[in-house]
Amino acid sequence: MAPMGHTDPFRLLLLASIVVTSSCASGGSSLNSGSARLAGDLRAAVDQVVTAGSGCDLRFVDSRRDEAGRAAILVLLDGASSPRPENALVTVRLESDAQGVTVAWEAHPLAEYGMRPPDLRVGGDGPGCSSCTSAARLDGGVRYSRGLAMGNVARATRCLREALGAPAAP
Numbered sequence: 319m320a321p322m323g324h325t326d327p328f329r330l331l332l333l334a335s336i337v338v339t340s341s342c343a344s345g346g347s348s349l350n351s352g353s354a355r356l357a358g359d360l361r362a363a364v365d366q367v368v369t370a371g372s373g374c375d376l377r378f379v380d381s382r383r384d385e386a387g388r389a390a391i392l393v394l395l396d397g398a399s400s401p402r403p404e405n406a407l408v409t410v411r412l413e414s415d416a417q418g419v420t421v422a423w424e425a426h427p428l429a430e431y432g433m434r435p436p437d438l439r440v441g442g443d444g445p446g447c448s449s450c451t452s453a454a455r456l457d458g459g460v461r462y463s464r465g466l467a468m469g470n471v472a473r474a475t476r477c478l479r480e481a482l483g484a485p486a487a488p
Contacts, residue, residue, distance in 0.1 A: 349472040353422040354484035363412050363419035364390055370481035376408055376474060389413045395428070396474050403429035404467035406474035421482065425475050427467035 356363045360383070368378050377398035383390040389412060396406040408425040 349468070350426060350475055351422070351424040352475055352479045352484055353420065354479070354482040355417075356419045356421055356482070358418060360387060360390060360412060360414040360419055363414070363421060364392065366482070367392055367410055367412065367421060367478075368394075370478055371408070371410075373481050374474060374477035376406075376478070388415075394474075394478075396470055401428055403427060403462045404470055406467075406470040407431055408474055408478065410478075423475065423478055425471040427464075427471060429462055429467065 356366060358366075364381070371378060371392075371394040374396075376394035376396055378392065379395045379398065380393040381390060392410040392412070394408040394410065395401065396408070398405075405428045406425045407428045407430075408423050410421060410423040413420050
């Protein structure tokens with residue numbers, strides 16, 4: 319049994335998991351996602367998201383729109399000029415209706431995609447991300463910092479939320 323003033327790593331991990339689990343169960347916000355409601359049509363919302371992403375150092379990498387022109391998906395990449403496994407890749411989904419456009423985004427480290435953004439144009443050429451492709455070809459092991467990756471994801475998500483004027487997460 320550990321002395322009173324000493325906490326072993328297992329107990330700290332257990333306590334941390336209880337705190338995280340309870341915040342998730344109580345509807346706490348996620349550091350890697352968010353949503354906003356924008357006025358106007360889909361085209362204006364896409365332009366607004368791309369502009370907001372640019373202000374957050376997120377480069378537009380790819381997009382796809384449905385045939386009816388009521389929904390779109392955008393892919394934005396943090397650090398696109400020199401991608402690393404820790405860079406944030408943000409997928410943004412936009413859906414329009416009579417009241418405006420609902421925008422929802424989710425960010426993950428580029429490493430979760432094998433160092434390449436997902437191909438939204440399956441069977442097509444698409445613009446792609448040539449620097450991401452070259453980074454994926456690295457030989458040998460690649461150093462990866464999960465803490466840095468999660469920090470980049472949280473920063474990209476927060477910046478996009480603020481740039482789009484979405485309310486802060488509770």
